[in-house]
Amino acid sequence: MSKRLEEIGSAIEKLEQLKHDPTFTEKMYAIEANFEFLNAIKTVPRYINWLLTKASKLDSAKLLELTDFPVPEWDIKMHKRLIEIERRDRPGLVKPIVDAVVDEFAKAGKDMIVADLGAGGMEVDRQVAIRSAKSSFAHKLTIVAFDKSATTREIARENLADISAEVEIVETGILTQTELESLRKKAIKKVLIIMATNDIFDLSTSFPEKYFDIVYHSLFKHHLDKREQEKFEGVILNVSKIAFEFDGYRSFFPHLLIQSAMAWSSPVFLNGTVFSMLRYKNKNDFSQNVKFFNNTAHYLHLK
Ligand SMILES: C[S@@+](CC[C@H](N)C(=O)[O-])C[C@H]1O[C@@H](n2cnc3c(N)ncnc32)[C@H](O)[C@@H]1O
Structure with missing residues (x-):
């Protein structure tokens, strides 16, 4: 067989x-x-x-999807293959969200704290981190990757291995504002990645309003049902100054x-x-501030 x-x-x-x-x-x-x-x-x-x-x-x-059921073997298979595709220059699947975050950091001209919600194998964060680390930007970037799964934590650790010389990487459990600030103070390199296991629906209780300069999420929102999506939007609105949503359209x-x-x-x-x-939603279900990427059938929504 x-x-x-x-x-x-x-x-x-x-x-x-x-x-x-x-x-x-x-x-x-x-x-x-x-x-x-x-x-x-x-x-x-x-x-x-x-x-x-x-x-x-x-x-x-x-x-x-199969990966919505708690079977680690399915998560491993799906994320490893997804990372392989996300890493390719063509079709540049996650390039729109990576570009958006890096451009915003370049424009800001100040130190920034950004958060990826439902970070999975962290390929988006890996690309944001390495591009920022290699850039001439003078400021420091902290990327907090929130994901509650122990399985994706292992996949992400393996995925980040090739940037560990250029980027500081810290793994923790449930991250508090105090711990985050202490890690930022101690960080030596320009880019710090913190991997945290907070449930994303609890972030409003752990971090002050508009605490994160950018909150982004990639290929994640369609996994949530309607009620969860509304709650998710509320959390993002609460903890972020600006937000980028990246997902597919039908x-x-x-x-x-x-x-x-x-x-x-x-x-x-x-x-x-x-x-x-x-x-996925249909293209005409979206309102404003959405850019479509017709080569891969994905969109980037600035919120
Ligand atoms: C589809 S994957 C993310 C894909 C990844 N962002 C990418 O672009 O390759 C969704 C991730 O969200 C995580 N997740 C789901 N619900 C969560 C929650 N309530 N809090 C934290 N993480 C969650 C899952 O463990 C999973 O790794």
Whole structure:
């Protein structure tokens, strides 16, 4: 059996265990949708049939990606592949958000504290950090990467290894304002990265109003349901001076087809790619201050 089919089989087995776990009773719609998807991607004709007959009928509000379930193996597979793609110059997937943060730092002409919410494998932060460290900007930048997952912490640590000579990196648990300020005082290098495990929904209680010069998040918002998205917006409005939102927009043709072909060899990543697309908003659901990147079907929203 091919490695790809083995991976699909193992994902189906894990999903079967989740199906019988009462914790996930309310997520049965998403579990069933994932079963159908995993069976469909066993062959190209079955997948095309699923795309044509099932995909657009799925209820995006009830859909969850495999990585929304607490299975570390799925997180590792998805994030490692995502980092690989985010690191490539072409298509420059996260370049818009990296450019926006670095440009804002350059313009500000002062020391800054920025925060990435739901930082994952931290490739966005890695690119912001290394570009700022190598720049001629005289000021200091502190990047706080908030992510509560122990699995992504390990992935991020590995991902940041190649910039550890140029950038100061500190790992902590739940970060307080006092600890953050003490770390900034002690920092020697121009760029300091702090990895923290705070739940992002609690940030308003740990940090003063408008504390962070920039808050940004990447490829994250579509994972939240409507109520969580509203809460998330409230937290961001509260703790940030300005905010950048980076995520995808819905585009079946040609983006979903191209992305499916690129992700085909990696079933968990393919699931994230396709189900994300089904959860994204349409281009015309956005109001102002949004820039679209049609090469990858992503947008940057300045808030
Ligand atoms: C899709 S990933 C982020 C991808 C990453 N920003 C990128 O651009 O590659 C979402 C991350 O948010 C984290 N996360 C989800 N809910 C969270 C919460 N309430 N507090 C902190 N982190 C959270 C997850 O652990 C996961 O690593």
